[in-house]
Amino acid sequence: MNYDQIMQLALERGFYFPSCEIYADAQAGFWEYGPSGVSLKNKFVELWRREFVRRDRMMEIDGSQIMSEAVFVASGHLSSFADPIIGCQKCKSIFRADKLITEITSIVVPESADLTEFDKVILEKNIVCPKCKGTFEKAHKFNMMFKVGIGPESEPAYLRPETCQSIFVDFPRLFKTMRGKLPIGIAQIGKSFRNEISPRQSLLRLREFYQAEIEVFCNPNKLDNLEKFSEVENTEIRIMVEDDIKTMTCKQALDAGILPNKLVAYYLGLLIEFYQKTGIDVTKSRFRKLGDKEKAFYASVAFDFEVETTTGWLELVACNYRSDYDLTSHANKSKEKFEVLDDEIKVLPHVFELSMGIDRSLYTILEHSFRDDKENDRVVLSLKPYLAPIHVGILSLVKKDGLAEKAEEVFFKIRTKYDAFLDHSGAIGRRYRRLDEVGAPLAVTVDHQTLQDDTITVRIRDSMSQERIKISDLDAYIVKAITYP
């Protein structure tokens, strides 16, 4: 169960594969989901919707992927979502300006400093290219946003680098028209785009990727006034405390001051309960509080939710307390009013966000579900049944004697309700194994007895055990097996 095995399974079984792969100019960092991948993703998204949007009575929106320049002037992405870089005139090597200066002179010039600051220090300290001793060109910024030109005049706009900006921009309308009341979560699933310098490892670092983001708007004076916290107070989380991972309940973490308030503790509790249901091994997870240097520019407190995979610790969710950074910025830039009434008092809400990487989560689900069952000479994806790309395979034991036709009858009865897959060809054991590899939890087999008494066998993926049931009971059987928790 390492990265290469998952990659091979993904390619062979239609989970995901490189975009535009038949052309030589295909760029790195773009991947397609195949049929199995889409089916898994849809079910993952549905689970997310159940466990966050419905459970916590959030609103869900679907915003535009291209957003106007003003949005990113206000959000800070135009100035801050960029690295200061310098290039050598001679050998063309490129360096991070701030890192190189600190490395050579120990002078700390903040990443966000004015570009002339970098040029000044480089000139004063006579910094040259560490590779060829060449002199540097002027510092410039490499912005990680994709710029697009709108209309015939190519008016500047950008592909959003995070989905949440639409939520902030839409907040005033949503709060008014949807009868909002603090605290309120607004959620969105969609694509975001970042021009990574070096995308790598398929779904783990993409230039175009799916995020599931939740922005919780709250009254900053009432962060510990949250009745629903009792729902998760005994939920156990694993959290880094001074380089050790400690297991404790949300309440314990709150009481110990490791988590800052009930609101944050509540949503971290929801998060871990969600991931438990995805089949990811949460005993291999941790929340890690980020230091000031690691945090995004908009975050005042940040916890990363990380999971151990064969590629190392992988960040699946960024949990950022963004305070009023975004609403204040957009209010100032747009002149729109973002204050709302909470108990008759006007308040500018603060924001706590759960920013989930969907692609990375799907990869982790695959890796944590992958089982190399040598005893039975098979590869099994032990996915949670409700996430399986195929719910049930419908097989005829052999193709002749009318068994294929009977299997088709069974298939036609259930095909619109479940993800079912009909298969007649080849040895029965081979067909079971193919289903095991895409994680189908059930396999129904039509045999000679079926023709006599309308019963079929149902094979359970994980145990390989079988039981015989009536065709008329199949629907109820499948519902029970694949229903969401």
Added chain:
RNA sequence: GCGGAGUUAGUCCAGCCCGGCACGACGUCAGCUUCCCAAGCUGAAGGUCGCGGGUUCAAAUCCCGCACUCCGCACCA
């Protein structure tokens, strides 16, 4: 973007030094056989040898450029 290693069928790979019809396995499809766990037999399909250029009578093979993948650096959900 840098350093290193790579790229040949759906997958894994041989061939490359030393230029001459692209090898094998797995998988897929069809038929036979078996009739509940990747058996066997017969047959078939599947290739811009990463892309572009050069050298040559002839290039997967030699030369140049580029792209992509993987590992490290840096960046990040």
